[in-house]
Amino acid sequence: MKISKEIEQQKQYIEKVKELNKDKKLTYSILTMGCQQNENDSEKLCGMIEQMGYVKATNPEEVDLAVINTCCVRENAEDRLFGKLGELKHLKEKRGTIVAIGGCMMQEKHITRKIKESYPFVDMLFGTHTLHKFPEDLYRVIEEKNKLTDILDIEGKVYEGLPIKRDSSVKASVTIMNGCNNFCSYCIVPYVRGRERSRMPKDIMEEIKELAKQGYKEITLLGQNVNSYLRVERENNIQFEEYEGINSFATLLHAINKVDGIERIRFVSPHPKDFTDDVIEQIAKCDKVCKLIHLPLQSGSTEVLRVMNRKYTKQQYLNLVEKMKTRIPNLTLSTDIIVGFPGETEEDFEDTLDVVKKVHFEQVYMFIYSRRIGTPGDKMEKQIPDEIKHKRFNRLKELVESQIAENNQKYINTIQKVLVEGKSKNNENMLTGRTDSNKVVIFEGKDDLINEIINLKIVSEHMWYLRGKQV
Ligand code: 5AD
Ligand code: SF4
DSSP, rough: HHHHHHHHHHHHHHHHHHHHHTSSSSSSEEOEEEEEEEHHHHHHHHHHHHHOOEEOSSSTTOOSSSEEEEOOOSHHHHHHHHHHHHHHHHHHHHHHEEEEEEEEEOOOHHHHHHHHOOOTTTOOOOOOOOEEEGHHHHHHHHHHHEEEEESSSSSOOOOOOOOOOOOOOOEEEEOEEEEOOOOOOOOOOOHOOOEEEEOOOHHHHHHHHHHHHOOEEEEEEOTTTGGGGGGGHTTTOOOOOOBBBSHHHHHHHHHTTTTTTTTEEEOOOOOOGGHHHHHHHHHHHHHTSSSEOOOOOBBBOHHHHHTTTTOOOOHHHHHHHHHHHHHHHOOEEEEEEEEOOTTOHHHHHHHHHHHHHHHHEEEEEEEEOOTTSSSHHOOSSSSOOOOHHHHHHHHHHHHHHHHHHHHHHTTTEEEEEEEEEEEOSSTEEEEEEEEOOOOOEEEEOOOTTTTTEEEEEEEEEEEOOOEEOOO
């Protein structure tokens, strides 16, 4: 079926469910685990759910539709899901709540099997390739009062035109590609999100122009490997329509930079092996592209990187950083690091510490290696004992935190351009925003500053946020 027709059909199911729910004042809750891609998927789910007549629940005990959008990148997400399912059982018994679980973890057969065996009250399981069919699946669950599983093993198409309910009115994320072809040996993503496929330039640009019209100032481009945008299509001669000169990630940045109203462009995550010069040039040239670049390292050891299938060495990563630093004024970097990958020796780990010391990251997202069933890493012999993993993790954390504390000092007394996002969650009387380098700044100010980019003088630092003052 053609994509537009399929979406049209889902819109009809939205109307059907809305009709069933008429005058019932139903509520929903959604729990999102994992990455920004999942958050973006949840925004689409919320868009569909709200159109079907549900409003967001304010009381966790009074929920008619409970949705969990799962992640399976690391093990702790599984513990969290099963914990949450325990809680939902009681809600189901008390209120007849419809329980729907979707997302990456549902692409793993051992997980869906466990849910069916141990949590039979769950009404609906849906995967990463069937998200757009949520209205139809929900309709079936309500009408036919049956349990339903809708999971596809093959990668789906790229669906356009789903309703979306965004979390923020200041910044928005825009998916530019789905899936991943890299098969890093620790990572489950290629198995649950399928092969790489890019959204068409015109669809992306139309979404971004519409966001600008609605007043959004910041856009984050999402994909597992954003800097290979349209590469699969180019290499395999898959026809795609160029739009505003867009045929690569660099040209996409260039085009978005010209959209009136959009003031900031971010993207996650690029892969170091695909960081071509044209992308570096556009980051330097495009005034709206934030100069904080997330550049996942994973490990600083050339040998570990080889076994991880990352396709770069320690030195190549450091050379890339040097090149970027010389070509992009005011560049700051953030990264992802895994400790305790199979076979990681003390020396390998010290290589990781060495890269951290040399690069001076603005932010480091640190992970303890977690075995994922079905990945090559899981089958490797030299698994690292938990105790060593934790010790290394703590050593890395200590180094990172000392660097962040030192780095924060550099902000004191500087003037920073801050996009004001809203009221501070911890203090109603304060506003919160972010610098170009993605640092949180809290300050006193009037509500009409929300969604403005203003100058703030940084007056103090507190590890995870800065305090600012209007100038
Ligand atoms: N164990 C630990 N961390 C992982 N990541 C991906 N897979 C694993 C795993 N099996 C981390 C990587 C990636 C980030 C999103 O999650 O650092 O960049
Ligand atoms: Fe996973 Fe590697 Fe693909 Fe990132 S690039 S999603 S770490 S396989």
